[in-house]
Structures are given as structure tokens and as C-alpha cells.
Amino acid sequence: MYFHDKRLQYPVRVETPDPLFARQLQQAIGGVEGEIRVCLQYFFQAWGNRSPNPKYRDMLLHTATEEIGHIEMLATAVALNLDQAPLTLQETAAAASPVVNALMGGERPRHVVEGMLQQHLLSSGLAAMPVNSDGIPFDCSHIYASGNVAGDMFANVTAEATGRTLAVRLYNAAKDPGMKDMLSFLIARDTMHQQQWLAAIEELGGPAALPIPNSFDQSLERQEFSYVYMGTNVNGEPPPEGRFNTGPSMDGKAQFSTIQSTPLGEAPVLGPAREGSGAQAEQIGKL
Amino acid sequence: MYFHDKRLQYPVRVETPDPLFARQLQQAIGGVEGEIRVCLQYFFQAWGNRSPNPKYRDMLLHTATEEIGHIEMLATAVALNLDQAPLTLQETAAAASPVVNALMGGERPRHVVEGMLQQHLLSSGLAAMPVNSDGIPFDCSHIYASGNVAGDMFANVTAEATGRTLAVRLYNAAKDPGMKDMLSFLIARDTMHQQQWLAAIEELGGPAALPIPNSFDQSLERQEFSYVYMGTNVNGEPPPEGRFNTGPSMDGKAQFSTIQSTPLGEAPVLGPAREGSGAQAEQIGKL
Amino acid sequence: MYFHDKRLQYPVRVETPDPLFARQLQQAIGGVEGEIRVCLQYFFQAWGNRSPNPKYRDMLLHTATEEIGHIEMLATAVALNLDQAPLTLQETAAAASPVVNALMGGERPRHVVEGMLQQHLLSSGLAAMPVNSDGIPFDCSHIYASGNVAGDMFANVTAEATGRTLAVRLYNAAKDPGMKDMLSFLIARDTMHQQQWLAAIEELGGPAALPIPNSFDQSLERQEFSYVYMGTNVNGEPPPEGRFNTGPSMDGKAQFSTIQSTPLGEAPVLGPAREGSGAQAEQIGKL
Amino acid sequence: MYFHDKRLQYPVRVETPDPLFARQLQQAIGGVEGEIRVCLQYFFQAWGNRSPNPKYRDMLLHTATEEIGHIEMLATAVALNLDQAPLTLQETAAAASPVVNALMGGERPRHVVEGMLQQHLLSSGLAAMPVNSDGIPFDCSHIYASGNVAGDMFANVTAEATGRTLAVRLYNAAKDPGMKDMLSFLIARDTMHQQQWLAAIEELGGPAALPIPNSFDQSLERQEFSYVYMGTNVNGEPPPEGRFNTGPSMDGKAQFSTIQSTPLGEAPVLGPAREGSGAQAEQIGKL
Amino acid sequence: MYFHDKRLQYPVRVETPDPLFARQLQQAIGGVEGEIRVCLQYFFQAWGNRSPNPKYRDMLLHTATEEIGHIEMLATAVALNLDQAPLTLQETAAAASPVVNALMGGERPRHVVEGMLQQHLLSSGLAAMPVNSDGIPFDCSHIYASGNVAGDMFANVTAEATGRTLAVRLYNAAKDPGMKDMLSFLIARDTMHQQQWLAAIEELGGPAALPIPNSFDQSLERQEFSYVYMGTNVNGEPPPEGRFNTGPSMDGKAQFSTIQSTPLGEAPVLGPAREGSGAQAEQIGKL
Amino acid sequence: MYFHDKRLQYPVRVETPDPLFARQLQQAIGGVEGEIRVCLQYFFQAWGNRSPNPKYRDMLLHTATEEIGHIEMLATAVALNLDQAPLTLQETAAAASPVVNALMGGERPRHVVEGMLQQHLLSSGLAAMPVNSDGIPFDCSHIYASGNVAGDMFANVTAEATGRTLAVRLYNAAKDPGMKDMLSFLIARDTMHQQQWLAAIEELGGPAALPIPNSFDQSLERQEFSYVYMGTNVNGEPPPEGRFNTGPSMDGKAQFSTIQSTPLGEAPVLGPAREGSGAQAEQIGKL
Secondary structure, X not given: OEEEOOOOOOOOOOOOOOHHHHHHHHHHHHOOOOHHHHHHHHHHHHHOOOOOOOHHHHHHHHHHHHHHHHHHXXXXXXXXXXXXXXXXXXXXXXXXXXXXXXXXXXXXXOHHHHOOOHHHHHOOOOOOOOXXXXXXXXXXXXXXXXXXXXXXXXXXXXHHHHHHHHHHHHHHHOOOHHXXXXXXXXXXXXXXXXXXXXXXXXXXXXXXXXXXXXXXXXXHOOHHHOOEEEEOEOOOOOOOOOOOOOOEOOOOOOEOEEEEOOOOOOOOOOOOOOOOOOOOHHHHOOO | OEEEOOOOOOOOOOOOOOHHHHHHHHHHHHXXXXXXXXXXXXXXXXXXXXXXXXXXXXXXXXXXXXXXXHHHHHHHHHHHHOOOOOOOHHHHHHHOOHHHHHHHOOOOOOHHHHOOOHHHHHOOXXXXXXXXXXXXXXXXXXXXXOOOHHHHHHHHHHHHHHHHHHHHHHHHHOOOHHHHHHHHHHHHHHHHHHHHHHHHHHHOOHHHHOOOOOOOOHHHOOHHHOOEEEEOEOOOOOXXXXXXXXXXXXOOOOEOEEEEOOOOOOOOOOOOOOOOOOOOHHHHOOO | OEEEOOOOOOOOOOOOXXXXXXXXXXXXXXXXXXXXXXXXXXXXXXXXXXXXXXXXXXXXXXXXXXXXXXXXXXXXXXXXXXXXXXXXXXXHHHHOOHHXXXXXXXXXXXXHHHOOOHHHHHOOOOOOOOEOOOOOEOXXXXXXXXXXXXXXXXXXXXXXXXXXXHHHHHXXXXXXXXXXXXXXXXXXXXXXXXXXXXXXXXXXXXXXXXXXXXXXXXHHOOHHHOOEEEEOEOOOOOOOOOOOOOOEOOOOOOEOEEEEOOOOOOOOOOOOOOOOOOOOHHHHOOO | OEEEOOOOOOOOOOOOXXXXXXXXHHHHHHOOOOHHHHHHHHHHHHHOXXXXXXXXXXXXXXXXXHHHHHHHHHHHHXXXXXXXXXXXXXXXXXXXXXXXXXXXXXXXXXXXXXXXXXXXXXXXXXXXXXXXXXXXXXEHHHOOOOOOHHHHHHXXXXXXXXXXXXXXXXXXXXXXXXXXXXXXXXXXXXXXXXXXXXXXXHHOOHHHHXXXXXXXXXXXXXXXXXXXXXXXXXOOOOOOOOOOOOOEOOOOOOEOEEEEOXXXXXXXXXXOOOOOOOOOHHHHOOO | OEEEOOOOOOOOOOOOOOHHHHHHHHHHHHOOOOHHHHHHHHHHHHHOOOOOOOHHHHHXXXXXXXXXXXXXXXXXXXXHHOOOOOOOHHHHHHHOOHHHHHHHOOOOOOXXXXXXXXXXXXXXXXOOOOEXXXXXXXEHHHOOXXXXXXXXXXXXXXXXXXXXXXXXXXXXXXXXXXXXXXXXXXXXXXXXHHHHHHHHHHHOOHHHHOOXXXXXXXXXXXHHHOOEEEEOEOOOOOOOOOOOOOOEOOOOOOEOEEEEOOOOOOOOOOOOOOOOOOOOHHHHOOO | OEEEOOOOOOOOOOOOOOHHHHHHHHHHHHOOOOHHHHHHHHHHHHHOOOOOOOHHHHHHHHHHHHHHHHHHHHHHHXXXXXXXXXXXXXXXXXXXXXXXXXXXXXXXXXXXXXXXXXXXXXOXXXXXXXXXXXXXXXXXXXXXXXXXXXXXXXXXXXXXXXHHHHHHHHHHHOOOHHHHHHHHHHHHHHHHHHHHHHHHHHHOOHHHHOOOOOOOOHHHOOHHHOOEEEEOEXXXXXXXXXXXXXXXXXXXXXXXXXXXXXXXXXXXXOOOOOOOOOOOHHHHOOO
């Protein structure tokens, strides 16, 4: 079960509110690279973890709980950036300088309103929403919890890699020193979280954890295709050479090689549609 | 641009059609671990790849093109498994043995119809659909192409790890020898594809590729939090010990350590709502 | 604006309620081939119709209004089919015959519950929902109203073609005479609606309405590719011959022909990623 | 920020695992009436609360934090109910009694597999997912946080009313004493949460909080339509009489009355489509 | 069944078309607070209403039918606001004043195009769509019809509370007198609809309708938790005091009190993963 | 199975990159009228085609394969249009002319950033995504493959009609000669694809293919309603006259006529809710 402290994990302050930056921060809340995703992902991985050893369950719970606090920081940052947002085009006009007003016909720079997430104005009352920077709600199909702990660790590295990439882009886009400070903290945590899941993969055996799942008897797979890079160039032009098709495989079990793809199967034959199946008469063979 | 051969990449045959297995195979077509996802993911990564060196673009194109053929194989397998599916409950009854019919009241085993994806009966005319095993359409928010090639490679390992886990589950669930054979091929290809993206990560520098993105100047992040595992247990009970909080960090730049989380910020103060913002009068301070 | 009559457009009665049939009927309510779709599609086409002549706007309004009544009929049919649905597995057991109970261990045929849309039991209280037969909510991206009246008429023919195909499948699956009667009416209306939109296309000029939109000056398109079927077979094997690649074109403006696809463009070059864009250092050319 | 305790808020135990009940419990996790929804809804309402008085922000935080623990309890219950779930049809057969096997052809009662959420078998490895009982992922458009605290309190009452209705249905459907016990606790908490948000509405002024938002000057609305029930029966048959159209209005500002709806506006005229807008030539007036 | 009148329920006129206002109005059509939602919600509640008394079914039908006319009014308003929308950036330039053109380089104020819903330009041909103000299609999971009439009435109050809040925000944002007039009517109707559903709750017993559903025997719930506000502050700091945790409960059955949350359960133990379930070997206990 | 050529089907070049045009092009990639849709639609129709004659399967495969190349062209065009996109507001300022900067306060024309798809900046690293012009991901419920080949051909005409309408709108909006050239090719291909599916309908019998599905015995439908246009005007005002309600029907089987809609059914009676179904006591008849 869970507890809260009213204070934030790290300070969040905004000197110059900017409604466009509020919109951009939404990507870190409700985007597929965002904090709702990692928070729920780590929770569902923890809650469903099956293992003789509760270690990863425990580890995941600590970090999942930390992530709630990150959503909270970002939601606070969005609200603070919306503090002076224009509610109407008229208000925009009033705020603009006289010379701009004169040039623009008395109602601009209306683009400040145009560039906002309209839902910030109309749906949330100038507060954060669980949506991305283009207003699309987060959906939980992005919570990856496969029941395979090694696969899940790679999903977590991915989430933190795209998450840190996003945080870096936001840091670069930010002008406000408070926002840069907050992001410098979140970027550091993403650094750690990338490290942490990679460390878990090492602990799970590194190459010995492969191929995932490593509980499947590989003699049952068609092993002549297990370490072969297949080229699909129409002219048979060979694929580029790289670590991915030369040298020993990453799990140490074979040597990589390359072949050109060719069809091993036949053209499929499904045959006629059945009577009563809603097909056209031709498909049933009645015409 | 692209070309096709009518023949399948690998043979697909079904001796005993089973509409429940058709439903389960849908997960490998339209599930988040499925083949539409990897196919489009590799294509969008290739088409958007920015780099002085076109190597990864090329590599991705070969494999993306291969994946179209995997969707095709699975779609064929679904259709073949639906070949004898009952179109109605009455038809089910006719197919059942007399003794079962007598016991069940002349209309059963109707559960064969009940267990089907109803859309297979009603929407597709006994053919595959771009949906998962519970009938939910694939949506392209699952195509991860972040513009960061290292992050994308981890996304690809994840996709192939969950993909192979799924293929193994389907292999275990399959009874038909044709289906087992087809899956033994797809599992082998998933083995290779895991290897291949991991090899690319090694080629991109392995630890030197970290933290992702490695083009951000780490002196700008709050580095005292970059290699620290944070515990959130309410009683201060220390987290489990593991590779993820002891020893050198995975990128070789620091030592892991552990601290208990405490609030560094204050309780946020958003202040009153604004006049005209649609809040209650109390929120505006008017009551 | 709109008015209602409490009575249904056509009688809806169910002699033997069947919760599986309730589930199947949902496809005709909230499926992409269903009645919510056509209803809202015709309304949005009518409300947004731009033309010097209000004829199609009017025509669409009549039929859109009729379709509300079809949703109502189907929603009533779903509720009536759920009338005796088991609320629990225990209840199922009580309803089963003694001999079945004995064989099955006292709790079956539980598959009746298993085959239900669980949301019918848990979310709607045994009533219809705006979802399809696998429980997926209708979403309004399926409302096609393009602003081009001819394109919209084809969208409407499509909706009624898939709608009638679905209704026929439901008719074939139905056993209850009341349900067969209701469906015989809805099928008839789908017949008419197919006819009606095709008649509108004829009235809009038939071939003269093509290509859609017919307000674009065709001299601006690369006309050497406007009436050519392109083969993409990897071995250059010619496509099948048919009306679609032989004889005069459907708009009478050209002759169909066939060519083999070949690349007319070059391999695209996007160049390096930019500093500050969150890419890996290699992509920026820094390593 | 947030903290966790490894122990559950209330005991969760399952004596007889049932994969169908696991599926039904999913509605309480990822359904629109479920716990992810209330948890995130209360958090976003708290984080975005604008008011001179932080009372509701605080109140919401306490309860939001409690709700994480409810998701955790339910996720645990789902996993425990999946403990003995068949992984394959063959496994099902082995578990069935000989007499049933004989009658059913050696592979049944396969309906136990057919009735499962297939994603439980194929995607989560027999663990809970953030989806509803038909497998549809929760999406965050259901997080209602409008920036108006009174409106939000009604949204919360609604969430707890539908939540308790769902919990009652699950209680009725449950056979396992552990599950009944857990649900008796969750139902009690839903009782309190309904009470709590209603108490907040009373504290916000009850009738004086109406109409929501109460910060809008009602003289600006067309008040002759503000307390009038409008009948739309085509024959002018009067609507049923009830508290909703007789007596003083709920906010004490007027008397309810009833009128028959009639059009006050005209048929809209949008005029021709514009050149270059992609319409048919007829719509532009060119034919 | 249903009928239409070509005339609108209330006049809709636009003196100065504004494509940004067209976009904002979309929230009232396809937003979760919008008119498609209430229209379909009241219809599905009516069509599925189970009761010995048809009163609420009838009441709902009248208002549902009225709401179709509201969607129609808003769709008309959107189309009229798009009447002069620029189709291209070039057109924008031509419309701008010479001095602005000179300053801006001959192609601006392009922000008018940038601020539009791009789908208005590209998909609908300058007409309304069933989407919200950021272009996201309405999805029918927002149609709440729970089978419990009291719960549904609260859902309806919520819908009208957020709906009126939205209409007020649009009124405040509107500059055009025709739009202000239309919104003054819609706000009035939202006032009435809030009143009407609250009146129904009073008629359903007010406190006696609680807790919802009131048909569940409360002795079966863990009543020691039914009227207790639970604090989750990590330091045990007591929650704020308010009507929600002091005094008699809203249903008159108990006194509110407050306790600090503590775990009553144990840490859950799921045990090892099963052979053949696609887990890692460690999880199965094989390593 | 499938093969690729690195070169594009047709040249794609951009002289003056424009991030707004990049956004608009997204509609042609991930919009419902876009190329992902037609590509997957033709593939699923081909892969599931049931017929004694493989002709349409073959035809569909050629064109589906061509469409992958169209997505590739558009994805390339999006990336090229994003080449100089500002990554931050500051960068925008630097690029603006001194006089504009002076007037605008040193940070504008920030609307260039405001008008971008924020995901282009934050999620894809300035590359194409499988989303529409307002950032909404494509979802595969738009892949129509009904199992009825005639219905599918109409779905394909619709897709190409809305697709060409979109391409024409983009052509009109484009200023860059490279983009106009690329679109002139895509428009030509859409012309052909419209023709091609219409030709297939003719080959399938034209009127003889109607009503779809033509394998249903029409004597089973209520034929007195099969060729009748139903008016729903509340005042009985007759519908407009047109080809759709006068003359012979399009399938030549009847004459069109018009009637005014009247209820043929009764008001439905669902009766009381059941004990244990989670309804209010009144609904069950207990109060």
C-alpha cells in the first residue's frame, strides 16, 4: 500500500510562464515516452512478478513509487506554465504591445492562443491532463509487462532511453531557469533508471538470458535460421556488413551469417467461400 | 520501393483447423508484440534515419521487408484455422456427436462459437484481421521510432523479446504439426532479430552509447542523482541489494549507491483560479 | 431539430433469449459496419453539406433520422436477449439439467457465462452498449464526411454493403423467429440504402463524377500514370488480366494498360541529425 | 511525493483459482468504473486544483494515494486467480475427468481456455493487465479533472457509484470466500468515497453551488429556457410528470415547467463549396 | 423511432467567421464534455432502462432527442466559422494587409492556418467533425449507462456540469454576437439539464438512494470501513477537517470519522512461474 | 513474401522545407484517407480472399505492394520538410529578421514552432510518424476487409476517392515545386486506383453484384421495404425528388418509391431489473 508527502520530490518553479512549454511538457506526462507509462509499467511488472525470489518485485516497487512523484512534478510544472495563459483572443490583444496591436488589427498575437493545447483552455481549466503534447490521451496498451522478467527489463531500458531523449529535447527547448533545473533532475533520474535495468539484465545472466525467453528448448526452433541475417534487396545486392551479420552471435552460441531471402513456401490456397458466409456468389462458386 | 512473390517465405499448413487457435494467432498479427508492429517500426525507423552513414537505414529496410512476409504467413494461418469454423450454433450442433447432443439439448458444444473472436464470424468472413487475440485493433502509437538510433535498437530488442515470448507461448499451445512447424521458423527468426539489434548496440559503442542520448552534456544533469538507487519504503527499510545498486555503473562512469527518498521540494501552491475560467466562485475567491 | 415516437420502427420480439446472440448483435450497433456509424455519418454529411443545391443535404437528413430508430431496435433486441442471462456461475449451474450437472461437477455449463460479453454482465446491467461484438467501443473516426459528395456516396455504399453483409450473417446465425423477422426488415432497408446512394452517384454524373474529386484539373496530374496498372511481382510475372487493366477506362477518358513497376526516384538522403536534437553522437557526426 | 509498504491494504486470498473470475476482476482494474480511473482522476484533480484554500487538494491526495493500493489488491487477486489456469487445450484435457474426456473427444472442457482473456495467456504470463474484462486497455480520456471543483466532485460520485455497482456485481458473481472478503472491503470503501464527495458538494454550498459553474452570471444565459423541460414527442403527447418538471427548481431560483419543443431557428444555408477545396464540381456550382 | 424538422432548435448565425473558434467549438461536439456524449448517453440509458415504471425511460427519450438538435446547431456553427478559412498559406498572404505582408515576407499571417485543426482543411472540407478541439475522435466508451438509474443520474449531472463549464468557457472566448447568442441558449439548457437529473435523484430518494446501488445488503460489506476517511500522509499528519470526515454521514446511517491508513494484509506471494509459460528460467526456478 | 529496392518509386525533393507542410503531409500517411490504410487494407483483403478464382487476390497483392512505396515517399517528404525546423523558440528568434524580432520582443515568430506537430519535435526527432495531421495515430480498425469481394471493392473506391481528395487538397496547399511534382504522381495513381476497383465491380457483374451480398436469397427479406425511400420529416413534408426515389432501382429488380415513416412496432417493455443485478431497489420493484 501507499503513502504520500505533500512536498515534491524536487523543486518546481517557473519564472516566466509559457503556455507552449506547458503543451510540450505534456509529452513527458502522457506521451508514450512519459511518466504515467513508466509508473504503471513498473507497478504492473511488480504486482505480477512470478519468481522464487522476490528481489525484482521489490526493486520495481521502489522505482514505480518514485515515478508517481515525477508525474506530480510535471503536472505542477504544466499548471505553473499555464498561469498567465490567455483565456480569450481579446485578452491576448490587451496583453500585446500597442505597436503590435496596431499592425495586427487589434486582436493579435492570437497565435499564442492558437498554439496552445485547446484542451488546456477548454477542458482542464489551465491544468495538466494525462495526454501528450498534441492532446492525445495516454492509453494503457503501452504498459509492457510480459511475465518474462528479462523482456521486461529491456522494455524498461527502452522506456527510459526514449524518456531521457524526450527530457533532453525539453531541456534544450526550455528557456526558463526553473524548468531547466527541474529537467536536469529528471534527466539524472533517467540516467540512473537506464543503468538500473541494464544492471538487472547483467544480473539475469547477460548473454545467458538470451534468447528471451531462455526457458524454451532451442532444439525445437528451426536453428538454421536462428543466426542468419536475411537480405531482401530485389536485385540481390548484399546487405551492409556489420556486427549484426559477422562474427560470433551475441549469445555465443553460433556465428552470424547472411543469406538472400527466397520463398520456401507455396502460394496459399484458401479455396472458395462457404455458403451462408456473406460472400458474393462468385466467391462461393455459385456464378 | 517494393516487390512481392506470391509464395510464402515459409510453408504454412494446418491439418486440423481450430478457430480458437485462429484467435490466439491474432495476437501475433495485431497484438503489441506482433508482426504489424515490428514491420512498421522498422520501416519508420529506416525511412526517418538521420546519420552521416546509411548503414542502419539499409539494415532496417531488409528486415522490415522480411516482416511483411511474416504478417502474410500468420494471416494465412488464421484463415486456414477458420476453414471449418461453425457459422451458427445450429451448425455446431450438427457437427457434435449424438450423445453430446442428447445431453446438451441439441445445440451444443456451442462453446466453440462462444470462444471465437466474434469479429472472425461477423466482420471478416473467416479471415485474419489486424487485431489482437481479444479483437482489439492494432494502433500505430506502438511504432517506436524516436530519432535516436540507440534507443530505437533497444525498442527493437524489446519488440523481439516480447515477440519471441509470444511465439513460444503459441508454440506450446499449438497441437497441429503444421502450426508447430511454422512457429519453429518464426521463433528462429525472432532469435536472430534479438541478436541483430543487440549486435547493433554493441557496434554503437555498447557502454559508450550510454546514457541514451549520448550527445547530451552530462555536466548539465544533476549528477548527484545520476547513479543512485532511491528507496521509497515507508519505514525506511533498505531496498534489496543487487547489481543495480552496487559496484560500478554500467557505463563505467560512477559507482552505484542507494539512498532513501526524501522530499527536496515544497508543497506546490497554484493559487486561486482566474475570473472567467469556468471555476466555482470559491476557487476564484469570490465566496 | 428532432422528435421521437415511443414506438419502434418495426416490431422487436425475442422468444428464446440468448446472451451469445446479444453479443453478436452488438456488432450491428457499435461495429464499424453498424448503425451508430451510418447514423452519425449521414448526419455529419448532411450538416456539413456545401452545395448550391440543398437536395443531398435533405436526402441525407431523412435517412440519418431513420437510422436512429435502427440503433433503437437493435438495442432493444440486445436487452431482450439478455433477459435470462446468468448473473453468476452458480446460477448457471442451477439452470442446467441434473445429468449435465452431475457430469460437469455441479457448476456447468459455465461456458454460457464465459461466452458472454463480460461488460454486459458487469458494466451495463444486461443492456446494450455502444460497442462491437468483442466489446470494443465505437469511435467516431469511422464517420466519413469528406466534404466531397461523390466520395461520401461511395463511403455510404460501402457502409451499407458491409452493413448488409453483417445483417445477413446475423440472420443466418439467428434461430429465434422474432430475431429473424427483425433482421429481414433491416436487411431490406440496407438493400434500399445501397440502391439509394448508388442512384445518387448516377445522378451526380456516374462516369462524369470521376475521378473524384472531379473539380481538379487533370492536366496537373502525371497522366502517364493515371490509367496504368502497375505490377510489382519480383520476377516480372505479369499481373492477371481483367477489366481493371484492359479496355477503356471507367471514366471513358483513356485505355487501361499494364506496366511493371520500376524505381523512378533515387535512394533518399536525409543527412546527419542536428546538434541538440536528441540523437546519438554518431548520428550527428560527432563520433 | 510517494512511499510504499510491501504489505497490502487488506488481505487478498484465493482458495479456488478461477480464470474466468480473473477476467471479470479486470473490469475493476482497467474498466471505466475501475480503480486506475479513480486513482489517476483524484491525482490529476489534486495536482491541478486552483483555489485560495488547499483543503480539497489535500483531501484528494489522501484518497488518490489510497486508491493505488486498491489497484494493487485487485492485480494480486487476478494473478492468484490465474494460478492454475490451463496454458494449452491439451493441459485442459488432462485435468478433466475421464468420463467428460470420453464424451468430449479427449480435449475438453476446452471452454475454460476459450472463456479466458486470451491476453492473460499470451501477453501477461498469467498476471493482471491494465485492461477491462473484455481486454480493452484503459485510456486516460476517462480522467475527469475539469478545473471546476464542484463538477469534479460530481464526477467522483459517479465514478464511485458505478464503481460500487461493479463491485457488488463481482461480489454476487464470486464464489471464493477470499474474494468475497476482499470485495466486502472494497465495497465499504466505495460507500465511504461516495459519501465523501457528496459531503464535499454540501460543503461547497449544495444548491448554492448550482448551476455549475456558479461563477457565470446567469443573466447572460437565455433564462426563459433555464428551468424548462422540453418535450420532443412527435405527437405532442406530454412528457411524464415528475420532480424534474414540477415544483421549485433544485437551486431554488425558479419553478420547473414543461413545453413542447419547436424550431426557433431556420434551416441552415452553408452555400456552395469553394474552388480548390476538393469538392465535386456540382458543389462549387461549376456544373 | 425518430423524425426531423429541417429548421434548427435555435438560431445559429456567425458575423465574423473565425477558424480558431471553429476549432474550439469542436470540443462541444466531440469532446468528452460534448453533445454527442450526452445524446448517446441518454439514448442508451433510455433504451436499456429496466424498471417496473417506464417514467425515466420516457424522460430520458425526450432529452436525448433534444440533444441531437444541439449537435446539429454546433455542427452548423463550426461550418459557418470555417466559411472564409484560408485553404493555403498563399491565400493567407493575399488576405493580409500590405504592411503585415511586407514585414512578414509575403506569406504571413500563416499562423491562422497553423492554428486550425488541420483535419478541417484536409479531411472534412471546412465542416464539423465528430472530434474534439485537438482533433481527437469521440469514442463511445464515454457513454455511461450502468443499468443503475441513480448512478446514471449522477453521470448525467456530471456530463451537464462539465458541459456547462465548457459552454461558459466558449462563451467567454467568443467575440461574435451570433455565437454568444447561441451559447447563451445552450448554457440555459445545460442549467436545466443539471437541475433535471438532480431532481430525479431527489425523486429516487435522495439519501435513501445511497449508497449506490441501494439494493445491496450493507451488512455484507465490511462496515467498519464504510464511513471512515483514511489518511495516507507518510508522517501521520492528520487530513484536513471538513464535512467529509465529521458529522453524520450523508445517508444518515453513521458518523464520519478519520483514521490513518495501515496495512491489514501481508506482502503478496505469487510464487514461481510455470514451466511452459514463456518466463525466464530463473523465474521457473530452473537456474 | 516481399523484396525492396532502396530507390523510391518516384522522385521526392523539397526545395524550401516547411514544418507546417510536414504536418499536413502526415494526413496522407496516417490519416484515415492515407496510405497506411490502403496498403494494409489491400494486403488483408488479398491474404483473406476466398474464391475459386485467385484473380482478385493476385490483383490486390500487386497494388498493396505498390502502396508501401507510397508511404515511403511521403515519409521521406515529411523528413525533408522538417530539415530546418526550429528545435526551440530561441532558435526561431535567431532565424527571424531583425525588424520582426524588434517588434515581437525577441522571441518570435514563435508561431512556426506553435504550428508544428509537437510530436515531430519531441518524439520522432524531425521524422515522419504513423499519425495524421493532428497527431493521432492510425488505428487498424480502418482496414476494411469484409470477406465479401464486392463490398471490399466499394471500400477501396471510397479509400481512393477520399485519398485523392486529400492529395488534391495537399497539392493546392503546396508551394514547393518538388512537393507539387510528387503529389501530381500520387494523384495520378489515385485516379488509376479508383478506376481499377470500379472496373472490378463491373467485372463482378455491376448491377448483378447487388444487393451486396448477392448470395442471400432476397425472398427472405421484407421486400416491401427494399426499394422504398422513407421520409422522416415531422410535418410529413415530402423528401426531395431524385434518382434515389424515382425510376427503376439500380439493380433493375424494382421501381423506387417514397413513403412517410410510421412506427410499425410498439413501445418496448423490458420489465423490472433482476435481484442481484446491481440496480436500484426501485428498478427491482423492492421499493
